[in-house]
Amino acid sequence: MHFKPPISLERTLEWFHNRGTNRLDFVTEEDGELLAMVGATNIDPIIKKGESYTIVNPDLKGRGIGTKALFLKSVYCFEIERVNKIWAYVDGDNTASIRMAERIGYRVEGILRQEVARENGLIDRYYLGCLENDLKKDSFKYGIEGQAILLYDYIAENSIRCCLRSEVTARGVGRACRAGFLT
Numbered sequence: 685m686h687f688k689p690p691i692s693l694e695r696t697l698e699w700f701h702n703r704g705t706n707r708l709d710f711v712t713e714e715d716g717e718l719l720a721m722v723g724a725t726n727i728d729p730i731i732k733k734g735e736s737y738t739i740v741n742p743d744l745k746g747r748g749i750g751t752k753a754l755f756l757k758s759v760y761c762f763e764i765e766r767v768n769k770i771w772a773y774v775d776g777d778n779t780a781s782i783r784m785a786e787r788i789g790y791r792v793e794g795i796l797r798q799e800v801a802r803e804n805g806l807i808d809r810y811y812l813g814c815l816e817n818d819l820k821k822d823s824f825k826y827g828i829e830g831q832a833i834l835l836y837d838y839i840a841e842n843s844i845r846c847c848l849r850s851e852v853t854a855r856g857v858g859r860a861c862r863a864g865f866l867t
């Protein structure tokens with residue numbers, strides 16, 4: 685997915701609306717600035733398994749936003765949408781993505797050897813998976829109020845204030861969800 689900030693929240697939500705069904709998409713923002721886009725796509729109605737994506741604003745990488753956004757999405761998927769499993773393919777050299785996911789409980793379930801081409805040769809691709817019981821729910825303190833998840837950020841040094849909105853397109857119904865990283 686090409687992510688070229690600045691992108692307005694409205695335009696991003698418009699984009700989400702046109703992306704089809706069986707998916708959850710979240711926009712994380714702070715004072716109108718896009719921090720991250722996260723979601724789960726192709727959620728299978730029988731297996732209740734969805735593919736994860738996490739994209740942090742390139743200017744804001746390395747500040748813990750990806751980890752928190754992935755955590756928030758995972759809690760939302762498991763506790764509100766009753767998704768059973770979240771998975772992702774991650775290139776073996778995407779250290780940040782693998783660390784981010786493992787830190788909150790995602791597991792490497794398999795390694796597809798020499799699947800991706802790089803300048804210097806072929807690298808592996810990882811299959812990461814997370815069931816609700818795998819998720820380290822004590823990674824961040826959070827609470828759920830209706831359809832909103834509040835994440836109380838007491839771990840990161842650089843506290844972040846932001847809100848998260850969810851557009852659930854699965855049933856063709858847009859639903860706003862509010863959540864926040866509170867200092």
Ligand SMILES: CC(C)(COP(=O)(O)OP(=O)(O)OC[C@H]1O[C@@H](n2cnc3c(N)ncnc32)[C@H](O)[C@@H]1OP(=O)(O)O)[C@@H](O)C(=O)NCCC(=O)NCCS
Nearest residue numbers: 737738739740745746747748749750751779780781783784
């Ligand atoms: C992968 C991505 C989401 C990580 O988001 P982020 O906000 O930069 O990550 P965080 O700051 O939460 O850091 C996550 C972990 O990776 C580590 N990390 C961050 N940047 C790193 C880097 N460049 N190299 C190695 N490790 C790195 C952090 O130290 C942290 O590990 P720790 O908890 O053990 O200290 C972000 O880099 C991104 O948007 N990448 C492009 C899209 C992508 O690859 N998405 C994943 C596949 S869907």
